[in-house]
Amino acid sequence: MLKIFNTLTRKKEIFKSIKKKKVCMYVCGVTVYDFCHIGHARTFIFFDVVYRYFKNLGYSIKYIRNITDIDDKIIKKAKLNKLSIKSFTKKIINFMNIDFSSLNIISPTFEPLATDHISEIIKIISNLLKKKFAYIDVNGDVIFSIKKYKNYGNLYNKNKENFLKKNSFNKKNNFVLWKKSISEEFFWNSPWGNGRPGWHIECSAINYRYFNKNLDIHGGGNDLIFPHHENERAQSECFNNSKFVNYWMHTGMIVLNKKKMSKSIGNTFLIKDLIVNYNSDSIRYYFLSTIYRHPIYYDVFNLKKSENIIKKFYFCLNLFNINKKEKFLKNSSYIELFYNAMNDNFNTPLALNVLLKLSKKIIFFHKIKNFKKSKILSKILFNLGSILGFFNEISKKNLLKKNTFSKLDKKIKKLISKRKKARKLKLWKKSDILRKKLLKLGVFLQDKKI
Known part of the structure; x- marks a missing residue:
């Protein structure tokens, strides 16, 4: 309701x-x-x-x-x-x-x-x-x-x-x-x-x-x-x-x-200038991450944070071939949470939080090789995100593409290997730098305690 x-x-x-x-x-x-x-x-x-x-x-x-x-x-x-x-x-x-x-x-x-x-x-x-x-x-x-x-x-x-x-x-x-x-x-x-x-x-x-x-x-x-x-x-x-x-x-x-x-x-920022530095999904995420009735305190840091989250979403979707017309399950708890959020006066921050939870689970199930579960959740992520106007073009030149992943595969593996070594040696600053580099490539690591 x-x-x-x-x-x-x-x-x-x-x-x-x-x-x-x-x-x-x-x-x-x-x-x-x-x-x-x-x-x-x-x-x-x-x-x-x-x-x-x-x-x-x-x-x-x-x-x-x-x-x-x-x-x-x-x-x-x-x-x-x-x-x-x-x-x-x-x-x-x-x-x-x-x-x-x-x-x-x-x-x-x-x-x-x-x-x-x-x-x-x-x-x-x-x-x-x-x-x-x-x-x-x-x-x-x-x-x-x-x-x-x-x-x-x-x-x-x-x-x-x-x-x-x-x-x-x-x-x-x-x-x-x-x-x-x-x-x-x-x-x-x-x-x-x-x-x-x-x-x-x-x-x-x-x-x-x-x-x-x-x-x-x-x-x-x-x-x-x-x-x-x-x-x-x-x-x-x-x-x-x-x-x-x-x-x-x-x-x-x-x-x-x-x-x-x-x-x-004279303190305005123009759309035409903003779109040069950020893709449309990142801008959309940034504005929807605050309750629509509340003021937004313009912050470049949060815009960049939104961009990284969108990269994470695209990384999840690019793990599989998502068919836009394919039906998805409707009895998922994530779907219920999403609609509950939207039905509560278009609570987009809460709806976005559902997408974030989905992305974490997609990566988790993919990591443990439960590809079937991971793909089902990817479809849900795509469909719910589309309701909010995301993922209009599943492959965007300024976001991670599937075919790009194969080209970057060696570089990614090398960075992951370097980061593992840095963590073993407790070189936390170097580890954080390498993590940020991987983040820019659309790779999101979930660390376990050493």
Whole structure:
């Protein structure tokens, strides 16, 4: 039984889809004004796992991830690059797709552009104006009045009365639904004159287009809880006169040098740079090794540790010829532990621990020449790992391949022999150095007491 932590209620709830065995999931995507950073990697790898897991459970899932292709930052960057808005965003979207593909992130069911949903945006804004949830200010902008929405602040976990007392609600504190254009800006025609949509309204419009009134899961980074998701929830529920989202899910931030990673303070690491030094499985393992709701303190040491663990997994799989389509046993305690972990609010650290236990047993049974048992566990390792998005390519040039093993066989045997001698002579420092060399070759030794 799958349980999900709901940001709105701040507790784990049993998952029950609106329609039987069908899931509607929306995740706020990228604002395409620059290269994607590792914060994007963390969020979209996690929701990629959620997508894969629902499929594995037998659900039909419609997964929407929008692309914000118009806002102030995009306009500014396009001008700096002397490109049209469309040419600039097309270029950045291409870079984004390359990054996500390099991380083995599956494409969502649909990936709509904000600018392709202007008619839905105008329809929602017109409705909100008619119901008096919005007004036109002196500058000609259409503004949503948060005072009119009684549940404002619930998602952000703020008491509305205290929230209102601490804030004077002028244009700054309310939010823009439609921004009146100035002559040189990119704009669309509307009943309120030429302009362009505010940031929050695009997600409501896209959700309305693909899911109508409500959806099962809405996700994103926890920096979006306020104001973006709070505002999106407000305008959607006022428009629909009904509940908008059943389960809100948010990933934690990445912390660098005790500061939240942010482009605004210039402390970001880009995906394109990270993938040069680490393979996609290692990056995926690193981000999944922390509970998705918790912050991650970026640490190169742990990235390297993740890389070594992935090498261990591939070493186990390369001991045998794994057939991707071959069925595997379903009555294993490892499988039960894995699903128990995933059903507990997608506890990926616990699920990864199951894979680690499997790898140790595979090596153990192979060492004592129980090849049948070792191979069965290898199949389980492959299948469970695949659910998390690992082992997309069983042979990767930057990981240990089976045919590489034969070439390195002599070198490995020589290093093992040297290490045995060093241990007998109690040269522990030399022994550790040799162990690390073997580790880089994908060989994992289990020492016995001398």
